[in-house]
Amino acid sequence: MRADACRNLDTLLQTGAKVLARDPSASITQIAAEAGLDRRTVYRRFATREALLVALFEAKLDEAERVLDEARLTEAPIAVALHRYVEGIVPVSRQWPLDFSSLESPDHVTEKRRQQLRARLSAFVDRGVDEGFFRADVPRTWVRKLLDDLVKLAAHSNPEMEPPKAADLVVEILLRGAGKQ
Known part of the structure; x- marks a missing residue:
């Protein structure tokens, strides 16, 4: 995995944990926006919200x-x-x-x-x-x-x-x- 992809994944996971702790119903789009990532970037890595939660x-x-x-x-x-x-x-x-x-x-x-x-x-x-x-x-x-x-x-x-x-x-x-x- 490229260095920028690793950073994006780490940012996504860190942000996702905090966003979902605050709002368990938050969407991937909301998490991506707060992480400063395009939602398509997130969906390329995680096809579903549940897949993101498992990660x-x-x-x-x-x-x-x-x-x-x-x-x-x-x-x-x-x-x-x-x-x-x-x-x-x-x-x-x-x-x-x-x-x-x-x-x-x-x-x-x-x-x-x-x-x-x-x-x-x-x-x-x-x-x-x-x-x-x-x-x-x-x-x-x-x-x-x-x-x-x-x-x-x-x-x-x-x-x-x-x-x-x-x-x-x-x-x-x-x-x-x-x-x-």
Whole structure:
């Protein structure tokens, strides 16, 4: 792919994520206009709005997967892995603010990848409970949901907060609410 085509694709995906987060019904034409691209350029790459959405979610999943790998959820000490994960995923959530419910008919591959990433986080929470890091009397699904919700709050309710500070707060709040006393 030519350098200008790569830049156009990156601009389109970045802009598309933000436009669709603001207005889930936005058209390809609206996204193209905000990205400064001709709609025909977009349609050459993505024949349908759904194809564009799948590409957006694939980009989001790529970044989330990278963050999970770098956090070393299975090897690093729980507190270290948790902080690394939150510090890495906050910028990803800001860069790709789309919610997967935007997909009208979930792409099988995309949904499978999403479930695999969710399973990795759930396994991490299980590990935290098993190692006594999280309270055993709190349902694991609550701890997992609380982590997701705190990340979402940190990423979007205070977008100027730096990721390390956001991670500090998320970890502290998570542990005070679900941490072993």
